[in-house]
Amino acid sequence: MKKKNFYDYMWAMSCLYLMLGVFNILFAWLGMICFLTPLFISIFGGDKLYCNRYCGRGQLLEVIGDKFGCSMKRDPFSFLRQNWFRYGFLIFFMAMFLLMIYGTYRVFEGASLEEAVMLLWVFKLPWQWTDTAFISPWIAQFAFGFYGIMLTSTLLGSLTMIFFKPRSWCVYCPIGTMTQGICKIKHKNEIKCRQEQNR
Numbered sequence: 001m002k003k004k005n006f007y008d009y010m011w012a013m014s015c016l017y018l019m020l021g022v023f024n025i026l027f028a029w030l031g032m033i034c035f036l037t038p039l040f041i042s043i044f045g046g047d048k049l050y051c052n053r054y055c056g057r058g059q060l061l062e063v064i065g066d067k068f069g070c071s072m073k074r075d076p077f078s079f080l081r082q083n084w085f086r087y088g089f090l091i092f093f094m095a096m097f098l099l100m101i102y103g104t105y106r107v108f109e110g111a112s113l114e115e116a117v118m119l120l121w122v123f124k125l126p127w128q129w130t131d132t133a134f135i136s137p138w139i140a141q142f143a144f145g146f147y148g149i150m151l152t153s154t155l156l157g158s159l160t161m162i163f164f165k166p167r168s169w170c171v172y173c174p175i176g177t178m179t180q181g182i183c184k185i186k187h188k189n190e191i192k193c194r195q196e197q198n199r
């Protein structure tokens with residue numbers, strides 16, 4: 001049997017993250033690790049090592065879909081793989097992210113803190129059981145906003161996992177699209193550099 005490494009259990013970290021966010025919304029900040037690490041790896045390493053090895057979300061979908069048999073294991077709709085959809089979804093996702101940052105900025109400027117988590121960008125879930133009085137309101141506002149994004153992507157990933165193959169979310173995951181785009185640009189530049197050196 002293949003020896004397990006610590007990164008084979010990143011799915012457990014993903015579960016823990018979601019639970020911690022319910023317990024105390026401020027733990028949502030930890031999600032920035034999952035947001036920034038893949039970008040750093042693709043920018044400096046030029047590959048998708050994060051997706052292939054360290055992504056807890058991808059692993060979790062695989063565990064639930066494959067091991068627990070919660071996936072219908074059908075091929076995802078072909079349009080999900082098309083660039084227009086993947087990049088369109090990425091742009092939409094980033095626009096929502098920037099809106100969330102703007103909301104955080106408004107609270108920083110004095111607007112009142114909104115203790116709610118937005119699910120699927122439309123449903124406002126009241127989330128008032130965490131005492132956030134001891135920190136700056138904008139820090140809490142970012143946590144509410146970011147947890148909403150993480151919860152929304154988990155829900156979309158889970159629905160995609162149920163109706164299609166377990167990791168079908170990876171086909172249009174905004175982080176995956178971004179890292180793939182970065183790797184393509186990097187490799188194109190490397191090839192160009194090598195061609196110029198060989199001239």
Ligand code: SF4
Nearest residue numbers: 051055058170173176
């Ligand atoms: S595409 Fe997204 S969900 Fe899939 S492994 Fe990469 S970062 Fe994780």
